[in-house]
Amino acid sequence: MHLIAWLAAFWSSVTGVTFSHDVAPILYRNCASCHRTGGVAPFSLIAYEDAAKRAALIATVTAKHYMPPWLPSEPRFQHERKLTIEEIATLAKWAEEGAPQGDAALTPPAPRFPEGWQLGKPDVVAEMRAPFAVPADGPDIYQCFDIPAPEARSHYVRAIDISPGNPKVVHHAILFQDVTGTARKRDAGSGYPCFGTPGFLPARGLGGWTPGSLPFEPPADIPEQLDGGADLVLQVHYHPSGRPETSRTRVALYFTARKPTRHAADIPLGSNRIDIPPGERTYKVTDHFTIPVAVDVIAINPHAHYVCKEMYGYAVLPDGSRRTLIRISDWNFDWQQQYVYATPIRLPADTRVEMEFTYDNSEDNPRNPNHPPARVVWGPGSKDEMAGLHIEIAPAREADAQELADALWGKMIRTLRVR
Numbered sequence: 001m002h003l004i005a006w007l008a009a010f011w012s013s014v015t016g017v018t019f020s021h022d023v024a025p026i027l028y029r030n031c032a033s034c035h036r037t038g039g040v041a042p043f044s045l046i047a048y049e050d051a052a053k054r055a056a057l058i059a060t061v062t063a064k065h066y067m068p069p070w071l072p073s074e075p076r077f078q079h080e081r082k083l084t085i086e087e088i089a090t091l092a093k094w095a096e097e098g099a100p101q102g103d104a105a106l107t108p109p110a111p112r113f114p115e116g117w118q119l120g121k122p123d124v125v126a127e128m129r130a131p132f133a134v135p136a137d138g139p140d141i142y143q144c145f146d147i148p149a150p151e152a153r154s155h156y157v158r159a160i161d162i163s164p165g166n167p168k169v170v171h172h173a174i175l176f177q178d179v180t181g182t183a184r185k186r187d188a189g190s191g192y193p194c195f196g197t198p199g200f201l202p203a204r205g206l207g208g209w210t211p212g213s214l215p216f217e218p219p220a221d222i223p224e225q226l227d228g229g230a231d232l233v234l235q236v237h238y239h240p241s242g243r244p245e246t247s248r249t250r251v252a253l254y255f256t257a258r259k260p261t262r263h264a265a266d267i268p269l270g271s272n273r274i275d276i277p278p279g280e281r282t283y284k285v286t287d288h289f290t291i292p293v294a295v296d297v298i299a300i301n302p303h304a305h306y307v308c309k310e311m312y313g314y315a316v317l318p319d320g321s322r323r324t325l326i327r328i329s330d331w332n333f334d335w336q337q338q339y340v341y342a343t344p345i346r347l348p349a350d351t352r353v354e355m356e357f358t359y360d361n362s363e364d365n366p367r368n369p370n371h372p373p374a375r376v377v378w379g380p381g382s383k384d385e386m387a388g389l390h391i392e393i394a395p396a397r398e399a400d401a402q403e404l405a406d407a408l409w410g411k412m413i414r415t416l417r418v419r
C-alpha cells in the first residue's frame with residue numbers, strides 16, 4: 001500500500017471514519033457525476049443527509065461492484081469507474097459505525113460539472129433537429145436521430161464532445177456517421193427506434209457519451225475522419241425519470257489539419273448464427289481472426305442484448321501466451337459503451353484474436369426478457385440476441401495497412417459465405 005494511503009487508513013482506524021473526512025471525497029469523485037440534482041441517478045449523494053440515510057445500501061452496492069457501474073473486470077481502460085479495495089472498506093466501515101458526519105467544516109466543496117464544451121470553442125456544433133419528448137414512465141427508449149450533413153467537405157477529427165441535453169433522462173449516447181442516406185430517410189423529424197444497431201452499414205462510430213465521461217480524443221497520429229456530406233446519427237438511450245421530460249443532445253467536433261500517419265481499422269468479431277434453446281445456461285458464441293501484421297489495439301466495443309451473461313475477448317500471441325482484451329462477467333445491456341485502452345496494446349504479427357460470449361437463457365438470469373424462457377435467435381429486437389466484438393486497431397507500421405485491409409476483407413467474405 002502507498003505510504004499516504006496507509007497513513008490515511010491508520011488515521012481513520014484511530015479516529016473513526018467520517019463523512020466529511022473520508023466518505024465525501026469518495027462519493028464526490030466516483031458517484032456525483034450521476035448522483036446529483038438533475039443527474040441520471042434517482043437521488044443525490046452530495047449532502048451529508050442524503051448519503052447518511054443510504055449508508056447501508058451504499059456499502060452493499062459498492063461491495064457487490066454494482067456501483068459505480070463499470071462492466072469490465074480487466075484490463076485497464078481510460079476513464080474507468082472503479083473503487084479501490086480501501087475505498088470500499090471505508091464505505092463499509094462508515095455504515096457499520098452509524099454514518100457519522102464528523103466536522104462539517106472539513107467537508108470538501110461540492111463537485112462542479114462543466115456546463116460548456118470542455119475543450120474550448122469547437123469547429124462545428126451539430127444538434128438534434130428537435131428536442132425529443134421522453135414520457136414520465138414506461139420502458140427505456142433507444143432512438144436514433146439523423147443530423148443532416150454538418151460539413152460538405154471531409155475533415156480529420158481530433159476530438160468529439162457530446163453534451164447529452166437533459167442528464168436526468170439520457171443514459172448514454174453514441175455518435176455514428178452515415179454516408180448511405182438511410183438514417184435521413186428513416187427519420188421524419190423525431191428520430192426512429194433503434195434498439196441494437198443504427199440500421200445502416202457501414203455504421204462508423206465516432207465516439208460516445210456516458211455520465212461523467214470526458215471528450216473522446218483518438219491518438220494524435222490516428223484522427224477520425226468525417227466524410228464530406230456524411231450525416232451524423234446519434235443513438236440515444238433514454239431512461240424515463242418519473243416526470244415528462246424533453247432533451248436535445250448536441251455534438252461538438254474539433255478538426256485538425258494534421259493528416260493521419262496511421263490508419264485505424266476495425267476487426268469485427270461476431271456471429272449471427274445464434275439459436276439458444278430455453279433453459280440453456282452456457283450457450284457459447286465464438287469467433288476469431290489472425291492478424292497478419294503487428295498492430296496497436298486502441299479500443300474495443302462489445303455488443304449483445306439481455307440474455308448474454310459473460311464476454312471474454314483475448315489475444316493468443318505467436319509464443320502461445322494470452323492477453324485479455326476484455327473480460328465482463330455480468331454483462332448489462334443498459335451500461336454498454338465503447339472502451340478505450342489506458343495505453344494501446346501492441347500485438348505482434350500472427351496474433352490470433354478470439355471472442356467467447358456466454359448466454360444464460362434460464363430463469364436464473366434476472367435480465368432474461370422471456371418468462372418462462374423461450375427460444376432466442378439472432379436479430380436486432382430486444383428479445384433477440386446479437387454477438388459482436390469490435391476491436392479497433394492501427395497497424396504498427398503504416399506500410400502494413402494494405403496487407404491488414406486485405407486480410408480483413410478475406411474475413412468478411414468468409415463470413416458472408418457462412419451466412
Ligand code: HEC
Binds near residue numbers: 033034035
Ligand atoms: C454512471 C452513473 C452512476 C454512477 C457513477 C454511480 N451511480 Fe449509483 N446509480 C445510478 C443509476 C442510474 C441508478 C438507478 C438504477 C440502477 O439501480 O441501476 C443508481 C442506483 C444506485 C443506488 C440504489 C441501488 C438500489 O438497489 O436501489 C445506490 C445505493 C447507488 N446507486 C450508489 C452509488 C454509489 C455509492 C456510487 C459511487 C461509488 C454510484 N452509485 C455511482 C447511476 C450511477
